Amino acid sequence: MCALQSKRLVKTVAHVYENVPFYKKKIDDMGLEVGDIRGIEDLNKLPFTTKQDLRDNYPYGMFAVPMKQVVRVHASSGTTGQPTVVGYTQNDLDMWANCMARVLAGMGATDEDIVHNALGYGFFTGGLGFHYGSEKLGATIVPISSGNTKKQVQIMREFESTVLVTTPSYALYMGEYLRNLGIDPRELKLRIGALGGEPWSYEMRGQIEESLGIKAYDSYGMSEIVGPGVGFECTHKNHVHLNEDHFIPEIVDPETLEVLPMGATGEIVFTTVTKEAMPLLRYRTRDITSLVEGPCSCGRTTVRMRKCTGRSDDMLIIRGVNVFPSQIESVLLNLGETAPHYMLIVDRVSNLDTLEVWVEGKEGITFVDGMRHMKEIEKRITAEIHSVLGLQVKVKLVEPKSIERSEGKAKRIIDKRRN
Numbered sequence: 247m248c249a250l251q252s253k254r255l256v257k258t259v260a261h262v263y264e265n266v267p268f269y270k271k272k273i274d275d276m277g278l279e280v281g282d283i284r285g286i287e288d289l290n291k292l293p294f295t296t297k298q299d300l301r302d303n304y305p306y307g308m309f310a311v312p313m314k315q316v317v318r319v320h321a322s323s324g325t326t327g328q329p330t331v332v333g334y335t336q337n338d339l340d341m342w343a344n345c346m347a348r349v350l351a352g353m354g355a356t357d358e359d360i361v362h363n364a365l366g367y368g369f370f371t372g373g374l375g376f377h378y379g380s381e382k383l384g385a386t387i388v389p390i391s392s393g394n395t396k397k398q399v400q401i402m403r404e405f406e407s408t409v410l411v412t413t414p415s416y417a418l419y420m421g422e423y424l425r426n427l428g429i430d431p432r433e434l435k436l437r438i439g440a441l442g443g444e445p446w447s448y449e450m451r452g453q454i455e456e457s458l459g460i461k462a463y464d465s466y467g468m469s470e471i472v473g474p475g476v477g478f479e480c481t482h483k484n485h486v487h488l489n490e491d492h493f494i495p496e497i498v499d500p501e502t503l504e505v506l507p508m509g510a511t512g513e514i515v516f517t518t519v520t521k522e523a524m525p526l527l528r529y530r531t532r533d534i535t536s537l538v539e540g541p542c543s544c545g546r547t548t549v550r551m552r553k554c555t556g557r558s559d560d561m562l563i564i565r566g567v568n569v570f571p572s573q574i575e576s577v578l579l580n581l582g583e584t585a586p587h588y589m590l591i592v593d594r595v596s597n598l599d600t601l602e603v604w605v606e607g608k609e610g611i612t613f614v615d616g617m618r619h620m621k622e623i624e625k626r627i628t629a630e631i632h633s634v635l636g637l638q639v640k641v642k643l644v645e646p647k648s649i650e651r652s653e654g655k656a657k658r659i660i661d662k663r664r665n
Contacts, residue, residue, distance in 0.1 A: 252285030254519035301328035345475035346379020357384030362407035371473025414446035415656035421457025431459035449579030485550035
């Protein structure tokens with residue numbers, strides 16, 4: 247693997263130096279010569295790439311091939327700034343399809359499965375990534391895309407779908423939808439959930455598996471690297487296998503950018519070594535995790551990544567305490583006294599940061615007769631969050647179904663300090 251990565255890295259560095267002015271300037275400014283990079287042991291000599299770099303070179307400035315060789319583009323929504331654009335040659339698409347076939351096979355899917363793809367088709371990479379990966383595997387793909395939950399359930403039943411592809415938050419909503427209709431998930435043929443696109447906890451996995459009667463697995467990726475297909479959980483659920491022959495991972499300190507040793511927790515950084523249209527050197531993902539070496543019990547030997555605790559740019563700093571939404575989610579789901587739908591409301595009052603946790607009560611709790619019971623639940627959640635985070639927060643139990651549901655990535659945070 248090291249020999250393969252080294253060969254591909256050397257080729258990639260020469261490719262971007264010759265064809266991407268951004269990287270040529272970066273490498274020249276560092277006083278590097280392309281020949282200084284002889285293998286992966288020299289990876290830490292190379293410059294980092296950030297999302298802002300991609301935005302600054304919008305739309306095609308990071309492309310390393312002429313546009314006539316680019317057969318597809320994807321882009322982020324651009325809701326938080328200039329969109330980031332990603333290009334693919336035909337070879338890039340073939341590589342991506344192979345990675346996605348690995349993802350599905352790792353989760354236990356075969357060419358006999360019927361894949362219900364409820365991810366959006368369009369600029370978002372998830373829908374088309376799983377589409378072509380399913381075809382590569384030889385499975386039957388049902389390209390229903392996102393939205394219209396009633397239609398989703400109808401198609402899953404009538405088409406006898408066996409693999410559900412969506413975000414964790416939408417899978418959770420689907421389970422709730424089935425329960426409200428009185429539909430037993432065993433009436434469906436679903437057996438696998440290939441879920442990704444947002445951070446989710448092991449506790450949420452349990453809720454999804456119970457509500458849909460499936461085994462749910464994590465799919466990891468991001469559009470800047472390729473889309474989904476960077477990594478996946480296998481059926482042993484023993485961390486996320488990374489396709490490191492295509493995407494070389496490093497863990498760095500998010501503040502100092504120092505490379506950290508195997509097993510240390512930090513920000514994961516990827517270098518793509520087989521992409522033609524838009525290779526990236528040491529792309530900062532902002533995802534916080536650590537790496538695991540050694541063979542998995544499934545037999546795969548690629549490096550694995552622990553489930554991300556969150557993103558450094560999603561991390562909230564409340565009165566000096568680092569808070570990830572996934573930590574709050576774990577507390578709520580572990581206690582099991584509320585519905586798994588919540589919002590974090592951050593504000594600043596008299597120059598002091600405040601955090602409110604709004605969480606839905608379970609069905610059946612009355613908000614008049616059960617006031618004392620509700621206050622007891624709020625008190626228990628408050629105490630548990632304080633125990634886990636060392637932070638005093640205000641917990642507010644709200645009416646069932648009052649928090650907006652998402653058919654894509656869930657919005658968990660309202661930070662009024664930014665307004």
